[in-house]
Amino acid sequence: MRIEMTLAVEAFPIAGRFVISRGAKTEARVVTATLRAGDAVGRGECVPYARYGESVESVNATIESIRGDIEAGAGRAALQRLLPAGAARNAVDCAMWDLEAKLTGRRAWRTAGFERLVPLVTAYTLSVGTPEEMRAAALKAADRPLLKIKLAGEGDEARLAAVREGAPHARLIVDANEAWREETLVAQLDACARFGVSLVEQPLPAGQDEMLARVARPIPVCADESAHETASLAALQGRYDAVNIKLDKTGGLTEALLMAEAAGRMGFEIMAGCMVGTSLAMAPASLIGQMAAFVDLDGPLLLAKDREPGLVYEGSTMAPPPPQLWG
Structure with missing residues (x-):
């Protein structure tokens, strides 16, 4: 199955400031991966974290490095081998879960083995x-x-x-x-x-x-x-x-x-x-x-x-x- 992938960097303002021991920020900058297969669309979001040497630029570059594999139909199992743990893999992995749910009509939580979700x-x-x-x-x-x-x-x-x-x-x-x-x-x-x-x-x-x-x-x-x-x-x-x-x-x-x-x-x-x-x-x-x-x-x-x-x-x-x- 042929997949089309798009990446977007988005910024969401924080209400006030978010302050921890390492510093403060006033917006959340995220990378959103969108996967399309026909009319079905799956999305995943990650938050690059400087503490782990990540930025939106590095995460985008990491995902782009495997664009060919993703668009050729690589699945979640292959993704674990293609990318290391971190924000880049997270965005693509969650988009794959979402796309599978949209293609099959089966909720992702059922695929994950849950009978139901509680609040x-x-x-x-x-x-x-x-x-x-x-x-x-x-x-x-x-x-x-x-x-x-x-x-x-x-x-x-x-x-x-x-x-x-x-x-x-x-x-x-x-x-x-x-x-x-x-x-x-x-x-x-x-x-x-x-x-x-x-x-x-x-x-x-x-x-x-x-x-x-x-x-x-x-x-x-x-x-x-x-x-x-x-x-x-x-x-x-x-x-x-x-x-x-x-x-x-x-x-x-x-x-x-x-x-x-x-x-x-x-x-x-x-x-x-x-x-x-x-x-x-x-x-x-x-x-x-x-x-x-x-x-x-x-x-x-x-x-x-x-x-x-x-x-x-x-x-x-x-x-x-x-x-x-x-x-």
């Missing part, structure tokens, strides 16, 4: 800022059941206290984005326990996280930057209790499903995560959300404007994706 409660992310800024943000989001707090290292205990004051009843996830250091790790984990945090994401830099195997972890610790695809899981045992599975890291839904199954067998809890993108990126990730103890698919909630049609969110509850959007 998901997602975390809502609060950017890192001063304690006063974070308390105000927490107060505005206090009715959401699960908040994810971005932290930055020095001053984090005051930030935690401020958020807990602003949202006394919400469950909390903390995401340090590799900003903590060994000499303060124990004290910071203890502070999180005191403030009732449910999960801590990636406290130490990837590749420098050996200490996690040597200290008591009073609350579960989740690997993010240290966890990319199935092959990365073995090195995480003993250091982490959970893994954050993001399609932009695994290189698409195909590998993400395999990674989630393997993580479960190895005793890890699963977190379904995302970069800041649109509903088109969240839709395939919602399948991983069905397998997850923690869901963080709030990308569209952080945008000033999502693509249409988009996912339906009622507060923090995300409905399954409609077929017009994806899958």
Whole structure:
């Protein structure tokens, strides 16, 4: 079957600024892959991430390097061999899932082995800022059941206290984005326990996280930057209790499903995560959300404007994706 592929770089403004320990941004720049076979159209979106050496230019070039294979009809299995894990493969892989659904009339989640999809409660992310800024943000989001707090290292205990004051009843996830250091790790984990945090994401830099195997972890610790695809899981045992599975890291839904199954067998809890993108990126990730103890698919909630049609969110509850959007 002959396929026609088009690529587009799109920008979606963020509502305000999205700030983590590594910096801030005011828009989400995404690469969208569109595959056409006759009247059927499949789409996939990725968010290139500079932390992993990616840009929209490099992702476009990577996908273009296999245009001939894709347009000649290479499938998802071949794609895993043609491209490494990462954002480029994610856009094409998710577009392939969507195109297959449009061609066959069979929803992608059924092909993936799910009998049905249930609505998901997602975390809502609060950017890192001063304690006063974070308390105000927490107060505005206090009715959401699960908040994810971005932290930055020095001053984090005051930030935690401020958020807990602003949202006394919400469950909390903390995401340090590799900003903590060994000499303060124990004290910071203890502070999180005191403030009732449910999960801590990636406290130490990837590749420098050996200490996690040597200290008591009073609350579960989740690997993010240290966890990319199935092959990365073995090195995480003993250091982490959970893994954050993001399609932009695994290189698409195909590998993400395999990674989630393997993580479960190895005793890890699963977190379904995302970069800041649109509903088109969240839709395939919602399948991983069905397998997850923690869901963080709030990308569209952080945008000033999502693509249409988009996912339906009622507060923090995300409905399954409609077929017009994806899958």
